[in-house]
Amino acid sequence: MDKHRRDESPSGLSDIVEQDGLLGTGITSRHIEAFGRKVTSTAGHLMGPADASNGHYHHAMADIQRELRRPNTQRKVFSLTQTTPTDLVRSKLSTTEIQSRAISSLPDDLLANIPDDSSSYSLFQGFQASQDDVEFRRAHRRRSSKGKKLLKDKDGADDEPPAPANLKKERDLLSRRMELMGVRKNMCSSEIHDIDNKIANLHNMRKIVLDRLAGLEMEEAELEHELTEVENKLEDIEEETPDVPPAATPKSSDANDDSIVSEDSAMDASFMSESIYQKLPSPKSVKQRSIRKRSMPVLHEHFAPGSEIKEMQAHSDIVTALDFDYPFGTMISAALDDTVRVWDLNVGRCMGFLEGHNASVRCLQLENNIVATGSMDASVKIWDLSRARSTTTRDNRLTRRDDDDESVQADDASVASHSTTLEDCFAYSLDAHVDEITALHFKGDTLVSGSADKTLRQWDLVKGRCVQTLDVLWAAAQASTLGSESTWRPSGRTPDASADFVGAIQCFDAALACGTADGMVRLWDLRSGQVHRSLVGHTGPVTCLQFDDMHLVTGSQDRSIRIWDLRMGSIYDAYAYDHPITSMMFDTKRIVTAAGENVVKVYDKGDGRHWDCGAGVGADETGPSPALVERVRLKDGFLVEGRRDGIVAAWTC
Template identity: 70%
Template sequence: MEEYGYDGSQHAAQDDSLLGTGLTTRHIEAFGRKVTSTANHLMGPAATADAHYQTALTEIHRELRRPTAQRRLFALAQTSPTDLVRSKLSTAEIQSRALSSLPDDLLANIPADNSSYSLFQGFQATLPEPEYDEKSHRRRSSKHQKLLDGTAPTKALPSSKGGLQAERSKLNRRLDMMGVRKNMCSAEIHEIDSKIANLNNMRKIVLDRLAGLELDEGELETKIVDLDTKIEDMEDEEEMVTAQATPKSEADEPSDPALDASFMSESIYQKLPSHSPRGRKMRSIRKKSMPILHEHFEPGTAIKEIPAHNDIITALDFDYPFGTMVSAALDDTVRVWDLHEGRCAGFLEGHHASVRCLQVEDNIVATGSMDASIRIWDLSRAQHVEPTSRIDKPTNIEETEDGELNDSSPPLSSHSSSNLEDCELFSLEAHVDEVTALHFRGNTLISGSSDKTLRQWDLVKGRCVQTLDVLWAAAQASTSIPTGPSTTWRPTGRQADASADFVGAVQCFDAALACGTADGIIRLWDLRSGQVHRSLVGHTGPITCLQFDDVHLVTGSLDRSIRIWDLRTGSIHDAYAYDNPITSMMFDSRRIVCAAGESVAKVYDKTDGHHWDCGAGAGEASTSSIVEHVRVKDGYLTEGRKDGIIGVWTC
């Protein structure tokens, strides 16, 4: 049926009953044929004109003698197309027909009917069957069996032939209906599979759309960071011009220059002032939104594999999924990576030896090195310029069709040009041996060193404000009398492992500090008093990693175990044993991930208690190298291996 315009510009369509007039298409066609034949006869040859004319007039008069037809014809001639439509279809009916119409794409995707049964048979199969008394059926079966065995009374006669035939026909009908139901279930399963396939295709499309949105989001965030940096630089220049215009008074000079030049104080608990960083300011830029693309991948899905270094990876960390990662290795390089594109963004150059520990928080990076120094970097100071081809995509990294990365040449040289030269804020130098562990939160940084001390640093002033001697605390604990739980001030008499780092891991929060050392003891310090508040004894090997939240403290050790402590009681909440020493561990809200001397990362799901492997060595036999370090945030896992490769996974 054609659509009608209310402006009367379109012709009225023909219907079986013309819009309430009672005239059908057949009547109009007959009338038209009669008019045409009348004209033909009138304009035809003269010899036959009279006969044809009379016949035509007779037929016309016969039609016109019907008063009902006359009234309908005249009413149709005087009615406009708009009135015709309105007289037949109301506005609500027109809207209903427009909404109920199916588009062609939906009609094209109607699943094919593969059922071998008719629609009526399917309807019959859905009808409820007469109740089938299973008990009476079993009684009849047992009675028939007794009759066959001859154990039944002689007065019990078998059922008649007609009854048995009726029972057989009833069972045959049930059997046929079961076949129909099976066919219907099979067709429904095929339909569900088809829907699942269509939904998977739709999911891929939406995932691609989400990836594009997150890419655009990252570009906008970068532009905002650039603008913020330019605004702060302009403010710094204005302050510098103002400061130069103001004469410098003698009160601004340092009162005791000897303190600034001192390297170590006489007392290990004396605060050690040092030069404050001038002309440098830490910028903390928090992203307004976090990527969520990886949350929709299956656990254990490989995202990227990056040939990052030429030697064993010693430390790595990243700020957020698909964000910025910093890695260090025994090849004496510290590299910054764009996890979204899988490319090296530059190098952090300044240390004179390999970096053993690092932390990334927003745009601030802290690195601790074997040269006994700690350096603070601000990645927001990097000039966002077009990097060279050697930085943008290293020659050893080539993307394949499936998005993976292949190694075709040696990794980047540490002497390549870098756009991160201005990122260093200042250097913290007070330790006398290599820095093996560090952690900062806000403006406070805690570092642990092989010189058997912990140091507290003020990142605003850039100086050490407190030194904690671990050996002195251990000696005090061994001579104290236990006054609390069995794990408090418990003397162990245990000697530290010389091959392990003396300070394996630290973490701080406000005035609380947790420290794990080579004697297998976790010490909880109060930074306000500089004293050990509690010692947790349980591990039999050096502590290599630890992390705590509001309730629990999770520790990993070379004794091949991970222990979960209850911070409220100081007791062990749970423990897990592995086949090899634990070298790295981290947990998020749902899972605990650790490196346990295998080619995979060991994952423990805290919600369902499930242990599983994630990495290139999972499943089939693999030649992947041993995983040394792991970091996980919001199900986004990065793992660094002994061969210098970094893998990115979902877990």
């Protein structure tokens, strides 16, 4: 009967709580509500005025003390404290409510990272301050308009002083507005602090993601290295199998056929004509081809321009030449210490030496694992780096089998022993010049070298022999006789005898650009061996040049960089520096220059801005100054510079 009566009641749950007590402890909701009202009233009196809280405080404390002294209340409280949390949850919360609370709950570590509110005012107070300020401005405008109207109505009468009541009201309004200004200033200040906290958190998140990206690129480099090893093993197996024809035979024949076709088609067009311009790869197409060939690192693109990536003590003397294939890839460096070193830019470690020259290397180029080096011993040597990579990895694997300390020492020893010579990398030597090689450039199967013997030689890299010799003095005399070039200048001044006669060259297809010590930039046609055009403008020896499908950029000892329009044959732009130019290179966005300073001079093509990059930026004048930069190379925003003290450093640009 009792249970049936409870179910029929419209407030059955209240009756259950009322009769059985909370959780079987005997405490009902009415007891809790009464106790809560007493605590609330006590707190209210304690927070009220001091003069009115004395009597209420004593009465309230007496009521609470009397309530707590009752044995029934004490038993109920003690039984409630003995109830376990599991019983509390099971008796009062349903499964759905437990799940919703679990989903909406926040861990303590998230709650601990909530920034403290630096504002001493609430959001409502800030809103009220803004609204009151708007109302104040409206009232002020109304009073001003009324005052102007009264002045017009008086029509020249004597001004009467304002009433004290109006002045007091004006003072109160201004004081109130000052208070509101303080509130609004505090709100703005707290908002700035919040923005600073958000920016700091975003910087931390960016650093975490950058570290993650660096780890991914390291793993990517290892996977690419393993893939290269597997491909090399497959090629070795295919070469050892007699039934399978060599894969290089059809490729070489196709290459020869292509060269014949291109030569025939090139003979029908004039030098540097539209047909050759169309063949010139734009920087965008070159980048796409390199991406398809190998994975390109992107970590350096997310650093601020001018950030140092790595610095290495590469040589013990002046760096004379350097080149690298792609960011964080392989670098070749040469110096006056008569060494040519191969570097892994990803870890900043020397992988080995290219030994074979009898003197220092003055110029070099790296392209698709093929290295061409020109030396003061009048020879050009060709190297194939793909032959040595697997040998290095096998030695490193053997050292990792030892103990930890011993493996590190053995690894260093293996690298040192292997890096003394890379004999397997040497392909062949090109020996025809009679004086030191000062400039070289190869594209495909054609290599052109310039020497102090005042000649240019064109080489066939497939056959390994010289196919054409160009005498610069004779060609200049012929062009002068035909009137297509001014007389062999020094144009009123004698060139520096210490300067390289052939300072820089670059070739593509049948087009060759050559800068010489007389300050001339000559454009050659390799099909006829004649100078097609001469660019006059520099007053000192040309030391570096580079062209694309539209412009030719040249650097000279006359302390200037000139940008030429190849289509018009005229100067497109020029800018000067304080010292002679020793090295220069450009990409789609920037031109980097080594101009006799301890920084690299950078020129942004887009906005025309000049800025410095390198160790000399912000260097302390009291301390030791970094050495002068001699050589620079730039690819895809990745800058490598070599200095007079043998240090090579990589930067974002």
